[in-house]
Amino acid sequence: MVSFNIITVALCSTLLNSTLASPQEKNVPSKHAYGSHLLLDDMKLFYDVMRSIDESMLKSILEKNFEAVGMEATSATKTHDALKAVKQLIKTDAPFKTSDFDTLDLEYLSGQSNEELFKLLIEAVYGMEIIIEKTNSYVGESVKHSNNLDSELRKYYRDNIYDDQSEYNKDKLINLYKAFITDSGALRNASEELTKFETKKVQKEDYRFINPSSTSEPESPSISSGETTAAQPPKPAETPKPTGSSFTIGGLTVATLCYFVLSAF
Incomplete structure:
Protein backbone atom coordinates (compact mmCIF):
# COMPACT_ATOMS: atom_id res chain seq x y z
CA MET A 1 0.00 0.00 0.00
CA VAL A 2 2.74 2.44 1.02
CA SER A 3 5.00 1.48 -1.90
CA PHE A 4 2.14 1.92 -4.37
CA ASN A 5 1.35 5.37 -2.94
CA ILE A 6 4.95 6.49 -3.15
CA ILE A 7 5.33 5.25 -6.72
CA THR A 8 2.14 7.10 -7.66
CA VAL A 9 3.42 10.31 -6.05
CA ALA A 10 6.76 10.03 -7.89
CA LEU A 11 5.15 9.41 -11.28
CA CYS A 12 2.52 12.12 -10.86
CA SER A 13 5.14 14.59 -9.70
CA THR A 14 7.29 13.92 -12.76
CA LEU A 15 4.32 14.40 -15.07
CA LEU A 16 3.33 17.57 -13.25
CA ASN A 17 6.80 19.02 -13.71
CA SER A 18 6.77 18.27 -17.42
CA THR A 19 3.62 20.31 -17.70
CA LEU A 20 4.94 23.16 -15.58
CA ALA A 21 8.13 23.38 -17.59
CA SER A 22 6.34 24.62 -20.73
CA PRO A 23 8.22 27.49 -22.41
CA GLN A 24 5.03 29.56 -22.36
CA GLU A 25 4.75 29.31 -18.56
CA LYS A 26 6.29 32.37 -16.89
CA ASN A 27 4.86 32.07 -13.40
CA VAL A 28 6.35 30.07 -10.58
CA PRO A 29 4.03 27.14 -9.70
CA SER A 30 2.20 27.86 -6.50
CA LYS A 31 3.27 25.68 -3.60
CA HIS A 32 -0.43 25.06 -3.04
CA ALA A 33 -0.41 22.85 -6.13
CA TYR A 34 1.30 20.36 -3.84
CA GLY A 35 0.29 18.86 -0.51
CA SER A 36 -2.52 16.81 -2.01
CA HIS A 37 -1.19 13.48 -0.72
CA LEU A 38 -0.89 12.01 2.73
CA LEU A 39 1.93 13.43 4.82
CA LEU A 40 3.39 9.92 4.94
CA ASP A 41 3.75 9.93 1.15
CA ASP A 42 5.59 13.26 1.07
CA MET A 43 7.84 12.40 4.00
CA LYS A 44 8.64 8.95 2.62
CA LEU A 45 9.36 10.35 -0.84
CA PHE A 46 11.60 13.05 0.63
CA TYR A 47 13.45 10.52 2.78
CA ASP A 48 13.90 8.11 -0.11
CA VAL A 49 15.25 10.79 -2.46
CA MET A 50 17.68 11.93 0.24
CA ARG A 51 18.84 8.32 0.52
CA SER A 52 19.13 8.01 -3.26
CA ILE A 53 21.35 11.04 -3.83
CA ASP A 54 24.84 10.95 -2.37
CA GLU A 55 25.33 13.82 0.08
CA SER A 56 28.23 15.34 -1.86
CA MET A 57 26.26 15.01 -5.09
CA LEU A 58 23.26 16.82 -3.60
CA LYS A 59 25.53 19.60 -2.34
CA SER A 60 27.05 19.94 -5.79
CA ILE A 61 23.63 19.95 -7.49
CA LEU A 62 22.49 22.76 -5.21
CA GLU A 63 25.66 24.81 -5.64
CA LYS A 64 25.81 24.57 -9.43
CA ASN A 65 22.11 25.09 -10.12
CA PHE A 66 21.69 27.87 -7.57
CA GLU A 67 24.67 29.68 -9.08
CA ALA A 68 23.26 29.18 -12.58
CA VAL A 69 20.22 31.27 -11.67
CA GLY A 70 22.22 33.93 -9.83
CA MET A 71 21.92 32.77 -6.21
CA GLU A 72 24.82 33.01 -3.80
CA ALA A 73 26.80 30.01 -2.63
CA THR A 74 25.60 30.58 0.94
CA SER A 75 22.05 29.79 -0.21
CA ALA A 76 23.13 26.37 -1.44
CA THR A 77 24.88 25.62 1.85
CA LYS A 78 21.87 26.81 3.85
CA THR A 79 19.52 24.65 1.78
CA HIS A 80 21.74 21.60 2.02
CA ASP A 81 21.95 21.89 5.81
CA ALA A 82 18.18 22.39 6.04
CA LEU A 83 17.41 19.34 3.92
CA LYS A 84 19.65 17.14 6.07
CA ALA A 85 17.97 18.51 9.20
CA VAL A 86 14.50 17.77 7.81
CA LYS A 87 15.55 14.19 7.09
CA GLN A 88 16.59 13.78 10.72
CA LEU A 89 13.36 15.37 11.96
CA ILE A 90 11.35 12.84 9.97
CA LYS A 91 13.17 10.06 11.80
CA THR A 92 12.49 11.52 15.24
CA ASP A 93 9.28 13.56 15.00
CA ALA A 94 7.06 12.16 12.25
CA PRO A 95 3.64 11.14 13.65
CA PHE A 96 4.09 7.54 12.53
CA LYS A 97 6.74 4.86 12.76
CA THR A 98 9.88 5.50 10.73
CA SER A 99 12.08 2.67 12.01
CA ASP A 100 12.15 1.01 8.58
CA PHE A 101 12.75 4.16 6.51
CA ASP A 102 16.46 3.44 6.15
CA THR A 103 15.95 -0.09 4.85
CA LEU A 104 12.97 0.12 2.49
CA ASP A 105 13.52 -0.62 -1.19
CA LEU A 106 14.43 2.32 -3.45
CA GLU A 107 13.88 0.44 -6.70
CA TYR A 108 11.03 2.74 -7.73
CA LEU A 109 13.52 5.63 -7.93
CA SER A 110 16.24 3.74 -9.79
CA GLY A 111 15.26 5.06 -13.22
CA GLN A 112 15.11 8.70 -12.17
CA SER A 113 17.79 11.13 -13.32
CA ASN A 114 19.39 13.60 -10.90
CA GLU A 115 17.20 16.32 -12.38
CA GLU A 116 14.04 14.29 -11.78
CA LEU A 117 15.14 13.40 -8.24
CA PHE A 118 15.81 17.07 -7.50
CA LYS A 119 12.32 18.00 -8.71
CA LEU A 120 10.77 15.28 -6.53
CA LEU A 121 12.74 16.57 -3.55
CA ILE A 122 11.42 20.11 -4.06
CA GLU A 123 7.84 18.88 -4.41
CA ALA A 124 8.12 16.78 -1.26
CA VAL A 125 9.37 19.81 0.69
CA TYR A 126 6.43 21.89 -0.51
CA GLY A 127 3.98 19.08 0.21
CA MET A 128 5.24 18.53 3.76
CA GLU A 129 5.14 22.23 4.56
CA ILE A 130 1.56 22.65 3.33
CA ILE A 131 0.19 19.62 5.18
CA ILE A 132 2.00 20.54 8.41
CA GLU A 133 0.62 24.10 8.25
CA LYS A 134 -2.86 22.71 7.54
CA THR A 135 -2.51 20.31 10.46
CA ASN A 136 -1.49 23.11 12.80
CA SER A 137 -4.59 25.12 11.87
CA TYR A 138 -6.88 22.12 12.27
CA VAL A 139 -5.41 21.07 15.60
CA GLY A 140 -5.64 24.63 16.92
CA GLU A 141 -9.31 24.93 16.04
CA SER A 142 -10.15 21.45 17.28
CA VAL A 143 -8.50 22.02 20.65
CA LYS A 144 -10.57 25.19 21.10
CA HIS A 145 -13.96 23.98 19.95
CA SER A 146 -14.18 20.19 19.77
CA ASN A 147 -16.15 18.17 22.27
CA ASN A 148 -14.57 14.97 21.00
CA LEU A 149 -10.98 15.94 20.25
CA ASP A 150 -9.44 12.48 20.05
CA SER A 151 -12.06 11.18 17.62
CA GLU A 152 -11.72 14.19 15.33
CA LEU A 153 -7.93 14.03 15.35
CA ARG A 154 -8.03 10.34 14.47
CA LYS A 155 -10.24 11.08 11.46
CA TYR A 156 -7.97 13.93 10.39
CA TYR A 157 -4.96 11.64 10.80
CA ARG A 158 -6.52 8.98 8.55
CA ASP A 159 -7.46 11.49 5.85
CA ASN A 160 -4.30 13.62 5.83
CA ILE A 161 -1.41 11.94 7.63
CA TYR A 162 -1.55 8.17 7.25
CA ASP A 163 -4.48 5.90 6.48
CA ASP A 164 -3.34 3.30 9.02
CA GLN A 165 -4.76 4.55 12.31
CA SER A 166 -2.82 1.95 14.27
CA GLU A 167 0.15 4.35 13.89
CA TYR A 168 -1.81 7.30 15.27
CA ASN A 169 0.26 9.30 17.75
CA LYS A 170 -1.75 12.13 19.26
CA ASP A 171 1.17 13.92 20.91
CA LYS A 172 3.32 13.93 17.79
CA LEU A 173 0.37 15.06 15.68
CA ILE A 174 -0.31 17.99 17.98
CA ASN A 175 3.40 18.89 18.14
CA LEU A 176 4.03 18.45 14.41
CA TYR A 177 4.19 22.16 13.57
CA LYS A 178 6.31 22.94 16.61
CA ALA A 179 8.84 20.25 15.75
CA PHE A 180 9.21 21.01 12.03
CA ILE A 181 8.55 24.75 11.82
CA THR A 182 8.78 26.56 15.15
CA ASP A 183 11.65 24.84 16.94
CA SER A 184 13.85 23.79 14.03
CA GLY A 185 13.02 26.12 11.16
CA ALA A 186 14.70 23.64 8.81
CA LEU A 187 11.63 22.87 6.72
CA ARG A 188 10.78 26.56 6.38
CA ASN A 189 14.37 27.43 5.44
CA ALA A 190 14.48 24.71 2.81
CA SER A 191 11.14 25.78 1.38
CA GLU A 192 12.09 29.46 1.21
CA GLU A 193 15.43 28.85 -0.50
CA LEU A 194 13.93 26.40 -2.98
CA THR A 195 11.13 28.87 -3.75
CA LYS A 196 13.76 31.53 -4.51
CA PHE A 197 15.46 29.07 -6.82
CA GLU A 198 12.21 28.19 -8.61
CA THR A 199 11.39 31.89 -9.04
CA LYS A 200 14.80 32.76 -10.49
CA LYS A 201 14.77 29.65 -12.66
CA VAL A 202 11.54 30.74 -14.35
CA GLN A 203 12.91 34.24 -14.85
CA LYS A 204 16.11 32.92 -16.46
CA GLU A 205 14.88 31.64 -19.80
CA ASP A 206 18.16 29.98 -20.82
CA TYR A 207 18.45 27.97 -17.60
CA ARG A 208 19.11 24.26 -17.98
CA PHE A 209 19.62 21.83 -15.13
CA ILE A 210 23.31 21.23 -14.43
CA ASN A 211 24.12 17.63 -13.66
CA PRO A 212 27.45 17.40 -11.81
CA SER A 213 27.83 13.75 -12.82
CA SER A 220 31.93 22.30 -26.92
CA PRO A 221 33.11 25.65 -28.35
CA SER A 222 36.81 24.78 -28.42
CA ILE A 223 36.15 21.74 -30.63
CA SER A 224 33.68 23.36 -33.02
CA SER A 225 35.97 26.32 -33.74
CA GLY A 226 38.75 25.98 -36.23
CA GLU A 227 41.43 26.69 -33.65
CA THR A 228 42.62 23.93 -31.36
CA THR A 229 45.61 23.91 -29.08
CA ALA A 230 48.39 21.79 -30.48
CA ALA A 231 49.68 20.38 -27.22
CA GLN A 232 46.62 18.24 -26.43
CA PRO A 233 46.20 15.26 -28.79
Missing part, protein backbone atom coordinates in the same frame (compact mmCIF):
# COMPACT_ATOMS: atom_id res chain seq x y z
CA SER A 214 27.91 14.61 -16.52
CA THR A 215 31.21 14.04 -18.24
CA SER A 216 30.16 15.45 -21.58
CA GLU A 217 28.04 18.36 -22.76
CA PRO A 218 26.50 19.07 -26.16
CA GLU A 219 28.22 22.46 -26.21
CA PRO A 234 43.84 13.38 -26.40
CA LYS A 235 40.27 14.55 -25.83
CA PRO A 236 40.30 18.10 -24.41
CA ALA A 237 40.30 17.50 -20.68
CA GLU A 238 40.94 21.20 -20.04
CA THR A 239 39.40 24.22 -21.69
CA PRO A 240 42.14 26.77 -22.44
CA LYS A 241 39.96 29.84 -22.00
CA PRO A 242 37.59 29.51 -19.04
CA THR A 243 35.28 32.44 -18.59
CA GLY A 244 33.51 33.72 -15.53
CA SER A 245 33.94 32.29 -12.06
CA SER A 246 35.39 28.92 -11.21
CA PHE A 247 31.86 27.48 -11.05
CA THR A 248 30.71 28.84 -14.42
CA ILE A 249 28.37 26.63 -16.43
CA GLY A 250 29.99 27.74 -19.66
CA GLY A 251 32.77 25.13 -19.58
CA LEU A 252 32.42 21.40 -19.13
CA THR A 253 35.87 20.88 -17.63
CA VAL A 254 35.35 23.51 -14.94
CA ALA A 255 32.04 21.98 -13.93
CA THR A 256 33.49 18.49 -13.89
CA LEU A 257 36.56 19.42 -11.89
CA CYS A 258 34.44 21.33 -9.39
CA TYR A 259 32.31 18.24 -8.89
CA PHE A 260 35.33 16.07 -8.18
CA VAL A 261 36.67 18.63 -5.71
CA LEU A 262 33.30 18.83 -3.93
CA SER A 263 32.97 15.06 -3.92
CA ALA A 264 36.27 14.80 -2.10
CA PHE A 265 34.71 16.54 0.87
